Amino acid sequence: MNQEVFLAMPVFLISAFAVLIVVLDAVSGKNKTINFAFGIFSLLATAGAAIYTLTLQVPKLVNPADYHDIFTITKNTMVFSSYSAYFDILFSLAGILTMLASRSFISKGYHEYKEYYSIIILAVAGMVYISHANNLLMLFIGIELMSIMFYILSGYFRQRIESVESALKYFLLGSFASGFLLYGMALVYGATSSLELNVIAQFIAKNNFNATYLTFGIALLLIGLSFKIAAFPFHQWAPDVYQGAPTTVTAFMSTAGKAAAIFSFIIIAKALMPSFTNNAMRLVSTETMQMILAVLSAATMLIGNITAISQKNIKRMLAYSSVAHAGYMLMGVVANNQLGYDGIIFYATSYLFMQIGAFIVLSVLENKDSSNINLDNFTGLRKSNPYLAALMAIFMFSLAGLPPFAGFFGKYYLFLAAIQSGYTWLTIVAVISSVISVYFYIGLIVYMFFKDSDNPIAKAELKLSSVSLFVCLIGVLLFGFFPSLLMNLYAIIK
Amino acid sequence: MIETYLPLIIMLVFGFGIAVVFMLLSEWLGARRFTPGKVSTYESGMPPRGTARERFSVKFYMIAVSFIVFDVEVVFMYPWAVQLGTLGISAFIAMMFFIAILFAGYFWELRKGGLDWD
Numbered sequence: 001m002n003q004e005v006f007l008a009m010p011v012f013l014i015s016a017f018a019v020l021i022v023v024l025d026a027v028s029g030k031n032k033t034i035n036f037a038f039g040i041f042s043l044l045a046t047a048g049a050a051i052y053t054l055t056l057q058v059p060k061l062v063n064p065a066d067y068h069d070i071f072t073i074t075k076n077t078m079v080f081s082s083y084s085a086y087f088d089i090l091f092s093l094a095g096i097l098t099m100l101a102s103r104s105f106i107s108k109g110y111h112e113y114k115e116y117y118s119i120i121i122l123a124v125a126g127m128v129y130i131s132h133a134n135n136l137l138m139l140f141i142g143i144e145l146m147s148i149m150f151y152i153l154s155g156y157f158r159q160r161i162e163s164v165e166s167a168l169k170y171f172l173l174g175s176f177a178s179g180f181l182l183y184g185m186a187l188v189y190g191a192t193s194s195l196e197l198n199v200i201a202q203f204i205a206k207n208n209f210n211a212t213y214l215t216f217g218i219a220l221l222l223i224g225l226s227f228k229i230a231a232f233p234f235h236q237w238a239p240d241v242y243q244g245a246p247t248t249v250t251a252f253m254s255t256a257g258k259a260a261a262i263f264s265f266i267i268i269a270k271a272l273m274p275s276f277t278n279n280a281m282r283l284v285s286t287e288t289m290q291m292i293l294a295v296l297s298a299a300t301m302l303i304g305n306i307t308a309i310s311q312k313n314i315k316r317m318l319a320y321s322s323v324a325h326a327g328y329m330l331m332g333v334v335a336n337n338q339l340g341y342d343g344i345i346f347y348a349t350s351y352l353f354m355q356i357g358a359f360i361v362l363s364v365l366e367n368k369d370s371s372n373i374n375l376d377n378f379t380g381l382r383k384s385n386p387y388l389a390a391l392m393a394i395f396m397f398s399l400a401g402l403p404p405f406a407g408f409f410g411k412y413y414l415f416l417a418a419i420q421s422g423y424t425w426l427t428i429v430a431v432i433s434s435v436i437s438v439y440f441y442i443g444l445i446v447y448m449f450f451k452d453s454d455n456p457i458a459k460a461e462l463k464l465s466s467v468s469l470f471v472c473l474i475g476v477l478l479f480g481f482f483p484s485l486l487m488n489l490y491a492i493i494k
Numbered sequence: 495m496i497e498t499y500l501p502l503i504i505m506l507v508f509g510f511g512i513a514v515v516f517m518l519l520s521e522w523l524g525a526r527r528f529t530p531g532k533v534s535t536y537e538s539g540m541p542p543r544g545t546a547r548e549r550f551s552v553k554f555y556m557i558a559v560s561f562i563v564f565d566v567e568v569v570f571m572y573p574w575a576v577q578l579g580t581l582g583i584s585a586f587i588a589m590m591f592f593i594a595i596l597f598a599g600y601f602w603e604l605r606k607g608g609l610d611w612d
Contacts, residue, residue, distance in 0.1 A: 019598045026605035 004073050006056060007080035009049040010088045011128055017042030018125040021118045032114050039099055039117035043092040043124060050088035053080070076196055079134035086345060087131040087263055094256035094352055095124045097472065101360045101465040102248040109246060109368060110157045120252065123149035127260040130267075136185045136195045139264055143181065143228065146260055147174050150253050154245035160369070166244025173227070173237045181224025187217025197271040204272070221268055222292070228261040229326045232299035239307075242319035247366060247373075250315065251359030254322040259348040262329045266341065269293070269333050286336070294334045294426045301327030301433040309440050314373045317440060318358060321399060324437060325351055328414055331430060335417035343413035346486055350406030350479055354398040357472030361392045364460045372457060378444065379453035385460055389448045391469060398476045400441040401434050406476045409483035556608050567596055 021038055028034050099120055106112050126145030133139035151174060155167025189195055191214035192203045204214075223234065230238040242250045272289065304324030311317035329351075332344035362373055365381075365388065381389040398405035411434065415427045462469070479486050574581070574589055603609060 019595050022602050023598050026602040 002073065003056060004080070007053055008074055008078065010046050010053065010085065011078065011132055013049050014042065014046045014121070014125045014128045017045070018121045021121050025114045025118055028114065032112055035114040035117050036099065036103060039121055040096055042121055043095045046128070047089045047092035050085045050092070053085040054082050077135040077138045078132040080132060083341070084131040087259065088128050090259055090348060090352060091124050091127040091256050094252060094356060095120050097356050097468040098248050098252040100468045101251070101363055104463040104465065105248050105363045106156065106246060109370065110159065116156065119149050119152055127256060130260045131263050133267060134197050136188065136197070139267060140182060140185060143264060144178060146257060147178065147228070150257060153249040154241055154253070156246050156249060162244035163246065166241040169237055170241040177224050177227035177234070180220050184217045184220030184224060187213050187220065191217060197267065201271045218272055225261065225265050225268065226296060229258055229265065230323050231296050231326055231330065232303050235300065235303065235323045238323050239316050239319040242322065243313060243316045247315065247359050247363035247370070251356045254319070255352045255355045258322065258326055259352065262326070262344060262348065265330070265333050266344070269336065290334050290336060293330055294423055297327045297330035297334055298426055298429040300324065300330065301430060305433045305437040308437065312374050314362060314375060314378065314444065321437060322355065324433060328411060328430060331414045331418045331426060334423055334426060335421040337417060337421050339413065339420060340417035342487065343417045346413050346483070347410035349486060350398065350410040350476065353472045353475030354395045354407055357469060357476065358392060358395040358399065360465050360468050360472070361388050361395070364388065364462055364465050365457050375444065375447050377457060378447050379451045380456040381448040384456040384458060388460060391473060392448065393445045394473065394476060396441040396445055398480065400438045404480045406479040408480065553611065560603065560609065563596070
């Protein structure tokens with residue numbers, strides 16, 4: 001049998017399950033558990049298929065310029081590498097962690113509707129398409145499928161004004177950014193006469209091409225994608241949307257959604273920054289692209305971390321910090337070497353565990369209308385919820401990038417990659433902004449542990465969230481103490 | 495290069511010119527009689543009553559969305575049906591997948607009561 005069938009299995013599975021769960025939703029009546037269970041099962045199956053893919057002989061990360069028509073069933077709209085398979089696992093994992101935590105949370109704030117789980121599966125399907133895209137249209141469909149599901153999810157608490165506001169803001173700005181993205185794709189298509197990224201990369205490498213509209217198209221693509229990862233000049237939507245959306249949805253959007261958007265950045269950058277081929281583009285040379293991305297990355301992490309200092313609402317603070325983390329992950333794209341791309345893998349993994357963990361702690365502590373997640377409310381949390389306070393402290397230390405937690409090694413690999421490709425100034429900026437970020441991460445710990453309050457938050461019930469929290473804790477500790485585990489796993493299985 | 499477009503440019507100039515001339519002529523030569531019907535906003539038949547910005551039932555949106563979904567589906571199927579002979583079996587399978595996905599959504603809408611009017 002053709003090996004490609006197995007390679008494409010994660011994509012096929014998640015697509016089939018996304019349709020099936022909608023049908024199941026129609027026939028299952030009032031039973032919500034069956035949809036929940038089916039959702040978890042489909043994500044597990046997708047992750048399992050992706051893990052199986054890792055054991056097959058596939059290229060690690062396909063460089064579009066050296067890639068020839070090897071994938072016949074999907075007709076070159078998709079590409080299969082262990083890199084994309086790894087991201088499939090990450091997206092499924094984020095979906096599972098979110099769904100486990102959502103069960104009690106959404107019925108606390110509103111009603112539990114079965115569509116919630118279908119929408120999460122559909123969003124994961126969009127992300128999986130992004131991670132396998134070799135065609136600009138495939139990439140666009142993936143991004144849109146993911147984004148539209150996020151618009152719906154962020155307005156899930158539809159009787160709550162902040163939730164509706166966040167959905168509307170996200171929808172209006174997001175569709176505007178999609179317009180930029182699509183127009184950029186149209187211009188790139190016009191300049192290179194192909195939508196397939198390998199053909200585009202080969203075209204750029206072969207022809208000494210230097211059309212103004214290609215530059216313009218690339219610029220529009222970068223604008224659209226910067227919006228999707230909430231990079232500096234286009235980050236303004238992130239705090240409002242992340243604060244207004246239900247907390248578990250924010251956890252999902254700010255980790256898996258961000259990783260998927262970063263992945264689309266990688267796809268575009270690898271096609272347009274031909275580091276392994278001759279540097280033929282004169283107008284948009286690899287160096288220029290790298291410099292643009294480097295400035296974007298530096299500005300993003302500084303703005304994110306500096307603005308986070310003055311936030312009183314913890315969700316908003318984490319939203320700004322997630323803007324900063326997008327800046328760190330962009331460093332791997334700037335470095336444009338193998339270590340940089342591996343660093344993104346490590347960072348995305350550790351960021352997923354710590355950020356989802358932090359948001360889930362928030363979600364279980366929240367009251368009915370989410371009014372008690374300001375810094376003051378967390379005063380003296382160590383007395384009422386000692387375990388949750390300890391978990392939150394671990395996630396905060398990890399987000400701040402302190403050893404021995406996973407966040408430290410994530411930053412270490414990315415900084416190393418940036419130095420290796422000659423961006424020492426970017427690394428210095430990144431280190432400075434990490435130091436700034438320590439202030440507000442540790443600030444929350446000070447509130448929780450070293451201040452006393454008369455009415456701390458009541459003892460929270462964990463239910464299924466405890467499973468998610470446990471997995472996040474294990475992830476943060478395991479990859480913190482044994483960082484080589486993940487890197488070796490990824491290097492050996494290939 | 496530009497000569498190929500010359501007829502088009504001449505046509506555009508003449509088109510605009512004739513329209514402008516006719517408007518000006520009717521303005522100068524025509525008689526002016528104002529009747530209440532003439533000066534009011536044109537509303538295709540019925541005299542306007544109240545504002546158009548009223549809240550109306552979300553059911554209309556449901557019908558409109560369903561209509562668009564199935565209308566677009568049929569539009570996709572026309573060229574497919576015409577070219578099916580040359581496209582072969584793979585196009586047939588692809589369209590079956592498309593219809594299956596669409597019917598999953600339709601089935602969901604039906605079961606959730608999206609097509610019930612009351």
